[in-house]
Amino acid sequence: MGAFTITELVDTLRESAGEDEDITLDGDILTVTFEDLGYDSLALLNTVSRIERELGVRLPDGAITEANTPAELLDAVNNTLAETV
Amino acid sequence: MTAAFGSRRVVVTGIGVVAPGGVGTKQFWQMLTDGRTATRAITSFDASRFRSRIAAEIDFDAVACGLSQRQIRKWDRTTQFAVVATREALEDSGILGESVPERTGVMVGTACGATTSLDREYAIVSDEGSTWLVDESHASPYLYDYYVPSSMAAEVAWLADAQGPVGIVSTGCTSGIDVLGHAMDQILDGSADVMVAGASDASISPITVACFDAIKATSARNDDPTTASRPFDATRDGFVLGEGAAMFVLEEAEHARRRGARVYAELAGSANRCNAYSMTGLRPDGLEMADAISAAMVRARLDPADVDYVNAHGSATKQNDRHETGAFKRSLGHHAYRVPISSIKSMIGHSLGAICALEAAACVLAVEHSVVPPTANLHNPDPECDLDYVPNIARELPVNTVVSVASGFGGFQSALVVTKPGWRA
Amino acid sequence: MSVSPAHHANRTEADLRVAPVITGLGVLAANGIGVEEYWAAVLSGESGLAEITRFDPAGYSAKLAGQVDADFSALPNRLMPQTDHMTRLALLAAAEAFEDADVDPHQLPEYAAGVITGASAGGFEFGQRELEALWSKGGEYVSAYQSFAWFYPVNSGQISIRHALRGASGTVVAEQAGGLDALGKARRNIRTGTDLMVAGAVDGSLCPWGWLCQIRSGRLTDATDPAAAFLPFDRRAAGHVPGEGGALLIMEHPEHVARRGVDPVHEVHGVLAGHSATFDPAPGSDAPSGLRRAIEQALRDAGISPREVDVVFADGAGVPHLDAAEATAIAEVFGPRGVPVTVPKTMTGRLLAGGGPLDVATALLSIRDGVIPPTVNIERPAGHPIDLVRDTPRETPLTTALVLARGHGGFNSAVVVRRAA
Known part of the structure; x- marks a missing residue:
């Protein structure tokens, strides 16, 4: 399975x-905080649970609260993916 | 101006409780003051596939509680709890036959209504989500009563012989305070002389467990259910779902005096605010809860220094416990560091809309017995929650003024002030 | 102790009797979205009842509804995944009401404004989708938004966030009577310290699961001709047609209205002069329905006599024994054929909690324009002693309207609105 990409994250x-x-997700947003992108913790919970279902993985509970930016969330997802393979 | 609405005052003359650990007010109070917990592994359905598999369930024997087979078949568990708690409250107060039906009202709080029955009935008519059975005959004849929760208020009204204002107040997890505030207002402004009011919730069901799983709000301490609800403790990991009901007979003070009723306590003030911030999140500063506390105190014409006990929301989420600690400091000032504060959710879990009514019962009983219930499972206090949370052991002290608070989805923040009869000028 | 400016302590005895001024209306119904479109449709007798298209009603005994399909593009996209259809409609109504009142709640002092809505079953369509996910696929498929998107006070919560309303707020439920009770509760909040309230209800749950629940009330008509389906006070009455929508009102303390430079007589819709809620005696009792008492108490609360009422917006259950009970209560208070009676919900369906507030909005528009909207499709009146305004609008000067709503199980609620004076 390939790595989970920013494009896939933005779609999800x-x-x-x-x-x-008022906020574009199309530019380089990897290091912009989710707060600045207009997403609260609930939005992230809903997004992460969909990622988990689609990839068949389960992120550790702390991963969501610790990921403040798309780059950090991608790392968390891809690290979990690597461990499952 | 002496009170918000002229000179009328509102007193509590009857209490009825259905709670985890026991049906009845006596058992409830005994359990709380013993510091025992009623949280356990879920038994009402197979919860093995869920993240959180623990709850504070009631071993509810509907037949032993006097319900008929027809009532058990017809009523959602939430209505059954409300009716059993109402019967105890009515009997306790001796109000039946001593009130005018047209001057008697009913207000019931609930967060989830008949969710458990709707969950079950959905599974039946959808063949567990596999196909939609359009044929109406598959659906329960009582489905409409489950659909609109005011059916529960109607059952309570018939029982209480109430023909005044009747309805449901629903503000999520603050319902139990807001319903008492609303009932209180209706007595104060002369719409009724007697209000049978309280709250009920019984939604330990797959859909409720699933929706709290989805936001990781509930505790996943599945290997140690009896200590899973740990408000203000550094090791807490979320709330434990509960169920229950508490109902009260509220009366205009003069009405209670004329009939020689036993008066437990006075409802002296209440207030509600919205954070207008998030449907589930709390602003860390606790501003709106602090304002609700201050407003309820102003309405009661009491000062922060008067408060002898605070019944906390204490849901055991990190977000809440810190938010609430901030709100106490903001509203009570230095007194926040002196006043005992506890969360009975540590023992009976979080029964959503019902919990604040159960907490109000605990407040009334604290006034009655001069005992403050503890916060169980508090062994490693969160350093950011640096107030006196009455760890593990109940405390005897004079209790004349109590503040109870709640915080709920939708952004609602509420506070209730309960005082010893005759204490407030 | 920090105490916000808008507080009980500042209120006087006079405040506790004050009649709130209604300064804004937001309306959605099957025959019109927005106040003026709806009002034009009502005056031309245009009905919005039709066969359901939201889902396939084949196979159900009832097939007609007053469906509201609105354009939600004005709502933030972030709200779409977390809201039920009903909540989206409510957000549109709230925005219209604020615009109509010409007030920006973000500019008000802290805690000066709140919201009280009536509800019935919550965001049921959203709930159906999540129940389906739970039972067909598993708990991990349930949305993080389910925890509040279905719950009864969801509209109050979302409106409070969208419009920065931090004052006393909440939700009441009393089936169809709950929408009027919401106005009564909002009035209490204004009297005890909140300057401005959004109040009313927008409701509806047109989805297979909600439809099944409503059918099980036993009160839905199985008629298939929209022009001969919902017929209150008609010999052919055989149940009602449900609808979506409702109304939200901006209610304010008159001094607040004056403070922000609005003429509290000429630039407002009217005042909420009276409210009362009662409950029927237990089934099987010989005691009379509580509806008459609700009417009498609401009039007393408004400080007026029956003679001063110019029009009654009836509950209009469309069920023969309920129609008869309502006609009797009205005739007992006002005398036989003593006051014009109308049921414009014959054009929108019964909207659960939304119906009462929609009738209040309609009553205020009637007072504004001096015209009573019609009750449509009533070809064979059942012979009740009431003066039912049928077929075409009746022009007449109006000052005072009484609005009635009854909820399944015995709930009665009555509201009096008057021209501001």
Whole structure:
């Protein structure tokens, strides 16, 4: 299985939690905080649970609260993926 | 101006409780003051596939509680709890036959209504989600009563012979305070002389467990259920779902005096605020809860220094416990460091809309017995929750003024002030 | 102790009797979205009842509804995955009401504004989707938003967030009567310290699961002709058609209205002059229904006599014995054919909690324009002693309207609205 990408993450965010009209997700957002992207903890919970279902993985409970940016969340997902393989 | 609405005052003359650990007010109070916990592994359905598999369930014997087979078949568990608690409260107060039906009302709080029955009935008519059985005959004849929770208020009203204002107040986890505040207002402004009011919830069911799993709000301490609810403890990991009901007979003070009723306590003030911030999240500063506490105190014409005991929301989520600690400091000032504060959710879990009514019962009983119930399972206090949370052992002290608080989904923040009869000028 | 400016302590005895001023309306119904579109449809007798298209009603005994399909593009996209249809409608109504009142709640002092909504079953369509996920796939498929998207006070919570309302707020449930009770509760909040309240209800759950529940009330008509389906006070009455929608009102303390430079007489919709809620005696009792008492108490609360009421917006259950009981209560208070009676919900369906507030909004528009909207499709009146306004609007000067709502199980609620004076 390939690594989980920012494109896939953005798609999942849009689907699970919608998108703030005043903020673009199209540029380089890897290190922008989720707060600045308009997502609260509930939006992330909904997004992560979809990622978990689609990839068949389970992230450790702390992973969501510790991931403040897309880059950090991608790391958490891909580290978990690597461990499952 | 003497009170919010002229000179009328509201007193509690009857209490009825259905709670984890025992049905009846006596058992409830005994358990709380013993510091025993009623949290355990879920038995009401197979919870093995869920993240959180623990709850504070009631071993509820509906037949022993006097319900008929027809009532058991027809009523959701939430209504059964409400009716049994109401019967105890009515009997306790001796109000039946001594009130005018047109001047008697009913307000019941609930967060989830008949969710357990709706969950079960959905599984039946959808053949467990596999196919939709359109044929209406598959559906329970009582389905509509489950659909609109006001059916529960109607059952309580018939029992209480109430023909005044009747309804449901639903504000999620603050319902139990808001319903008492609303009932209180209706007595104060003359809409009724007697209100049978309280709250009930019985939603330990797959859909409820699943939706709290999804936001990781509930404790996953499945290997140690009896100590899983740990408010203000550094090792806490979320709340433990509970169920129950507490109902009260509230009366205009003069009405109670004229009929020589035993008065437990006075409802002296209540207030409700919204954080307008998040449907589930809390702003760390505790601003709105602090304002609700202050507003309820102003309404009761009492000062922070008067408060002898605070019944905390204490849901055992890190977010809540810190938010609440901040709110106490903001609203009570230095007195926050002196006043005993405890969370009975440590023992009976979090029964959502019902819990604040159960907590109000604990407040009334604390006033009655001059004892403050403890926070169980508190061994390693969270350093950021640096107030006196009455760890593990009940405390005897004079209790004249109590503040109870709650915080709920939707952003609701509520506070209730209960005083010893005759204490408040 | 820090105490916010809008507080009980600042209220006087006079405040405790004050009649709130209604300064804004937001309306959605099957025959019109937005106040003016709805009002034009009502005056032209245009009904929004039709066969359900939201889902396939084939196989169900009832097939008609007053469905509201609105354009949600004005709502933030972030709200879409977390809201039921009903909540989206409520958010549109709240925005319209604030715009109508010309007030920006973000500019108000802290805790000066709140919201009270009536509810019935919560966000049921959202709940159905999550129940389906739970039972067909498993708990891990349930949305993180389920914990609040279905619950009864969801509209109050979402409106409070969207419009920064931090004052006393909440939700009441009394089936169809709950929407009027919400106005009564909002009035209490204004009297005890909150300057402005959003109040009313927007409701509905047109989904297979909600439909099954409503059918099980035994009160839905199985008629298939929309023009001969919901017929209150008609000999052919055989149940009602449910609908979606409702109304939200902006209610304010008159001094607050004056403070923000609005003429509290000429630039407002009217005042909420009276409210009362009663409950029927237990089934099987000989005692009369509580509806008459609710009417009498609401009039007393408004400080007026029956003669001063110009029009009654009836509950109009569309069930023969309930219609008869309501007609009797009205005739007992006002005399036989003593006051014009109308049921514009014949054009929108019964909206659960939303119906009462929609009737209050309609009553205020009637007072504004001096015209009573019609009760449509009543071709064979059942012979009740009431003056039912049928077929076409009746023009007449109006000052005072009484609105009635009854909830399944015995709930009665009555509201009096008057032209501001």
